[in-house]
Amino acid sequence: TEDNLPDDLPVDGNEGPLHQVMVNLLQNAVDALAQVAQPTISVSGRQVGEQVVVVVRDNGPGIDPDHLLKVFDPFFTTKPVGQGTGLGLWVSWSIIRDHGGVIETANAPDGGAAFTIILPGIFPGAHA
16 A cells, blocks of 8 residues: 555545545445456545645456446445445545545556545644
8 A cells, every 4th residue: 555645635524524535435446456466545635726636546357438427326336246335435425525625536557446536624824
């Protein structure tokens, strides 16, 4: 796991649910890497204007292009029966939306999946 997440990227939100989002994304990445010889998960963050952008990437097989628009739908899962509820990403999407943000996914150009979270940040001098 690679961590490039600065400590000085504060967001206005509830720590518990936001922590759950990260757990969901990291668990999905771990699951996607089950058959990868040299698995890597990276978490990075940066300030863009008055927003905080966090990206969770893996070097797994990526997401089937037909599924990219469905991954945040409730009960949608690509996992075998009995191994996933299809609620983790939907719950994550709901939490991020409730915090005034967005979460998106795409396949990384060099392979793997990338989930991008954009949340309003709290920065000195920022206008509300």
